[in-house]
Amino acid sequence: MNLFSDIRTLVLAELDSMMQAGDLPGGLELAAVAVEPPRDASHGDMATNAAMVLAKPAGMAPRAIAEKLAARLKTDPRIASVEVAGPGFLNLSLVPAIWADLLAATLQEGADCGRGAIGAGVKVNIEFVSANPTGPMHVGHVRGAVFGDALARLLDFAGYDVTREYYINDGGAQVDVLARSAYERYREAIGLEPEIREGLYPGDYLIPVGEAMKAKWGESLLDQPEEVWLEDVRNFATEMMMQMIREDLAALNVQMDVYSSEKALYGTGQIEAAINTLRDMGLIYEGTLEPPKGKLPDDWEAREQTLFRSTAHGDDVDRPVMKSDGAWTYFAPDIAYHYNKVQRGFDQLIDIFGADHGGYVKRMKAAVSALSGGKVPLDIKLIQLVKLWKNGEPFKMSKRAGTFVTLRDVVEQVGADVTRFVMLTRKNDAPLDFDFAKVLEQSKDNPVFYVQYANARINSVMRKAIAAGVAVDDASLAAADLTQLNNAAEINLAKKIAEWPRLVEIAARGNEPHRVAFYLYELASDLHGLWNRAKDEPELRFVQDDPATTQVKIALARATGVVISAGLAILGVTPVEEMR
RNA sequence: GCACCCAUAGCUCAGCUGGAUAGAGCGUUGCCCUCCGAAGGCAAAGGUCGCACGUUCGAAUCGUGCUGGGUGCGCCA
Structure with missing residues (x-):
């Protein structure tokens, strides 16, 4: 149940009615209308910018639009009150029963809770890892592997048709x-x-x-x-x-769908076909590149090469596809490979590169733009370095000293779940510190522990409730009278749960799985906060003397657990039932 | 020289694709607890969002120009 999109749908419908009724000029573009959680809880449960966004195109004062829209929204049974605030925000308060509906829906949806449809079955190909097949994977590959896999899970969850692909550099x-x-x-x-x-x-x-x-x-x-x-x-x-x-x-709990071979592109005419396609577009020519300014290679001499006119598609300089000895550059099979992906019918391509490959972004995008006629967007996510630490001391890697860290070393030392979670606690383009000791600490400072601990606490109270003879299966919980949940701290947690489907959309739209990790931390924080308050306020405890009340309280805990599990599944992390 | 990424509290970082009084953890300071509903709790202080213009109802977010850090720049993948 996505409350935010439900209410946005309502707002859009009312705006349509206003256009019909002549309260607004017809044909207004409504895409920019947003319904979001307000920054300040005292502003209500949701806010919409509709009046401000439409003021200019409608040629009306924002408050005038806001007043009329407010009057209409008030008639909806889900909405308790509407206030016009500030320059023209509409602050909406929802009826308390909405939170009971939300929790019941969450329990019924279970692992699918938050699953979205914004992907609309769009076929997206995510190419990641693509480590050279010359040795075991090392720690430098881990972050890209985790990021790519989590992104795949995220997009799948958001309704995309996802293919995970590994490009084997076996041709060089x-x-x-x-x-x-x-x-x-x-x-x-x-x-x-x-x-x-x-x-x-x-x-x-x-x-x-x-x-x-x-x-x-x-x-x-x-x-x-x-x-x-x-x-x-x-x-x-x-x-x-x-x-x-x-x-x-x-x-690492990563499973590829397709392994593509670079070598298979040679001798099959695929590279020639891709280059010829570009040639037919007038994008291949013989020419000489200027030497890079400021950094002249020692052995520089001007040579005529076969060049791709990538500048026609946004690159800074044209790029060679053939060496002076007549062999293809590495770029040529890359072009052919991406052409192959386009021809296989993907609607979107995503490449995940190490940050040191940032220089290839423009040329790759140029190639895909040219070969797909601008129809297939290519998003390239750059993964920054991971700095290794051990107990606060920098952990220097050296092949000679034998302290070369492989992926296996990391997984064996801290486990796949911890590795995966920690790798997603930073945006992909920010450097990340990974301390072998700290990631295993059982304290609030450690986000992995903090989230898992929340889940363990939920399981703990559920075991207690079962021992007390209370039915805590999801169907029974969903059927309980959840309107009894009325404490502000409880409603606060329900509101956080309500944000989950919206967060999935936001994260998927930006190809940003790290948002899921941050959200889970906040959700866990709200649960821990409620737990701590219950020490002083026993009426907030999840297990009560009265079985019916226990069921209601447990429903809230379980709904939180459902969302934590759904979120961890996107990260590829297994929830723990009990802390040891 | 050019391109890309980054710059937010003392430190490490979030900030929902332009919204209201910019958030969290660590650290600091103060109070409480040491009860397995446990591996601490509550609260406070702390900010010209690198700098300067610009775009508009409104900018940490978009544009331009600087400053500072990282990465890369034909015949290596």
Whole structure:
């Protein structure tokens, strides 16, 4: 039950009637009319800016519109009173019974509570992680993985048709390096001394790859020139790395729908087709780029290249798609890959990049804009760095010192749930501190604990109620006389619950899953506040002597728990039943 | 040199796509509790929202120009 959209619908209907009746000029654009929670609770339960937004286009004084709208809104049974305030705000107070309806609806909706329809089945593709298949995932990948997955869950919840996709960078030079590194481990498996030369990947994780190669090929690859084995070993090692990455993601509770291969774009004409499509639009030409000012590379020399006229679609300079030796740049398969996504019929694309890839945003958007005829929007979310700490001390990563932190290390130390929640306690474009010790602290300072503790308390009182013989299944709770909830602290919590569906919409519209984490913290805070007050005011306690009253109180607690669970599900975090 | 991101309380950060008196946690100060409805509670102090213009009924939010920090800038992905 989305109270805010319900009341907004009412406001829009009344505005329509006013246009019909001649109280407002016809044909007014109503999109900017908002119904929101007021900042100050003394202003009522909801506020609308309708009169102020429409004053100018209607050519009327805002207060004149407000007075007429107020008179109409007052006749709705849900509305207790309407006040015109300030420059023309309408402050609405709702009848107390509305909160009982809201809580009953929340209990009936259960896990679907807050599920929205603003996505309208729009097909959206979210590409994230896309770590090179040359090793295990490290801590730097974690935040992007969590963010992408939570965003996918959020958009799904808001009614989008979501595809989670991983782009495997298996077409470049780094997978050749992987193959050569694996080959040395293969020699090692056979009993020879490996030569891990400079530039190869030294990690131990390739030892099992070498052993698997021995099992597959025996000694047949020994002393063979690279041309003989490179491709097979590359494929073999890449597949093993991807298997490892899939397991890493699974440990983080991330599941991809589609894995797309860069390599598969080569030799299939897809890159050529994408570039030719651009060429047909007159967006590909041979030319020479100016050297970047202020930072001239040592070996700069002007060369003619094949360029994409990305400046025609908002970029700052045109970008090369082919190197001077005739090979494609990395950008060319990226273009083809995004073209592929457009051709697969997605209505919207979202890419999640590390903040250090911010320089590619404009060119990628330019390519998608050109190839989709401007029809498919591409939103690129940049993920800032995670700073690691341990007990307040910076935790320096170093491959040499062996303090290189993998995704597995993090998950094994603090768990997937804590990792995921903490990763979402900042906006994606703000740096994030991650302290291995503090995230496990059981105190109010720790948002993960604080939210989980609220849920545990709810479960605790429900167990108590059950022990007292009170029926606390959702159907019984929803059927109770919830109008008995009338204490300001209780209504306050109900109001917070009422904001949940609206928050889902806002978060989904902005592709901002962190808002869910902040909301849950506030919701938990309201529950804890009520709990603390109940120490001094026993009538606020959830478990009462009278079973019927207990049921009413528990309904409020349970409705809060329903929303916490729904929110945590979006974050991909499992609610805890009990603190240990 | 250019582009992108960021700048909000002493610290770490929210701020609902322009709304009313800008919020939270930590820290500080004061009071209360130490009762497993537990892993503290209540309250206070603390702000020219980096700076300056502009847009309008109204700006932390939008525009322009500065200041300061981060990231990146052909033949690496």
